[in-house]
Amino acid sequence: MNLLKISTNNLKDKPLTTSLSILLMSLGIAIISLLLLASKQIEEKFTRNVAGIDMVVGAKGSPLQLILSSIYQIDSPTGNISMEEANRLTRSPLVKSTIPLSMGDSYQGYRIVGSNEKYLAHFQAEFETGKVFSEAMEIVVGAKVAKNLGLKVGNNFSSQHGFDKEGNAHKEKEFKVVGILKTTNSVLDQVMITPLESVWAVHDNLHEETGNGANVLKLLEEKQSLTNEHHGEEDSKEITSLLVKFRNPVMGMMMARSINQNSTLQTATPAIEINRLFALLGVGVDALKWIALVIIIVSGLSVFVSLYNSLKERKYEMALMLSMGASRTKLFLLLLLEGLIISVVGFLFGITLSRFGLWSMSENVEQNFHYDFNVLSLLNEEFYLFFGALLIGLLAAAIPSLGIYNINISKTLADE
């Protein structure tokens, strides 16, 4: 027999009221915790992938789209830019390094990214098995892709045009898997990387397939490429975008402005675009946070009302315990304990619920975007949330429980 036992028994004695209070508390906690977890992990993921890239150059279009497609591999690319222009940029003294990217094909819903070894080096990728590509049509597979598709070194497959599983297959040329990467917790896990030349090879094939004279546009295009021939083989090629790292970011910004004004290219700064995206998302997140806060406060009110009512009912019980030697402070603690138990149980349920929610969300997100969440980490903010929940439980219990100090023992015992 102790205070804890009495208070748990009191709570169990009113299962409906108790579960309602716990349910409300855990719902509020779950929503806030889920928001914290999701936004934290999305932010982490976004910033990790963006690290070391000062600017992305691509075809004109939405800068956010350019960032999403080139860095996070989740939106369609904006269009193509010529390799010649890309090379001119790369040679600029302001630029420290560049990584060319060429997207547009996929295999089983996973993107094939044409690039070079610098792209792998950028994410500090290490090989689980195999080695880096050395010629066209060799391909290196990200950890998650390899796991989900069961790809191994030595496997062959042909890609599809576009990012749907139903896209046109490029059947003539097959990719050969030469390496599987270790998990990097970056976008690299969800893509396959091949030399730029592979992408060009696959699409040259497409042109031949169309046949001469079949399409006026194609004929025109070919003429154009004939006149361009003196620029050299490489310069007539196209890529999707270029990831740029500056020697000096401030000078780089000026360069970005001049590119945007004076060429057919557009530049986008990852940090700015991502902040814009988070600002947009933030409105929704804030609204949800307020809703969750209101739910938690309602849970506090529910604790308040149920204790207030039960104290009226249990007035005699309290007087009885007082006459049996209990001090008023002891009984006050007893009632506080009931509020605390509801808070703690509600918090634990809420945290479990949010983990479950995040897990099912990540299942969903992974299928659609090949993004996964690290489900089990406990956040610092959740400790604050815990103390917040305790505080609300304590306050809600303390106010009605103060009535203990006003009970007239003799009168209460004599009245009934």
Place this chain on the structure above:
Amino acid sequence: MISTQNLTFAYTPDKRFDFPNFSCADRETMLILGKSGKGKTTFLHLMALLLKPTSGNIQINDQEISRLSVSKAADFRAKNVGIIYQKPHFVHSLSVLDNLLLANYLAGKNQAKQTAQHLAESLGFAEHLSKKTTQLSQGEQQRVSIARALINKPSVILADEPTSSLDDGNCLKVIDLLRKQIQEIGASLVVVTHDQRLKDVFEKRVEL
């Protein structure tokens, strides 16, 4: 043992009670008879230290207790006085056994499960120990509240109309049990009642 001298209590200057002197030794019983409104419960609450007398003295075991502070009075009551109320009341959410052990706990004593078991057997509700108190009949509940008053082995048992809700058979049975129990623990028993059925059972009595 318990004794009182010149005890008075006033709720308001107009509503004032003067109580007769009496003394009740260990293992003795004392009946205090009075009609409604004569201050029976007030008298009992004074002896139980739930109320402070306006004037006069009370001694339990030769210790003057009428001037004790609130917290000392609560401690003294928990250890030395067992109270049986008119209607049996319990902590609703606890089992019969836990309600008995609660008296140990609140008095700051060791929780004597065996004593509780023993009391339950001699008062005839041993098979109900794990039940909730509301599942018991009125008579059974009254016996549980007797056990609760006895479990800390107090020197004085105060009973407020312990038989008023019981039929004749149960009434005599309860009084019999009470007398037997106080013999066992060596306590004094003071019964406050308007129940005329008890008149002939007690040798010593005071009328209000």
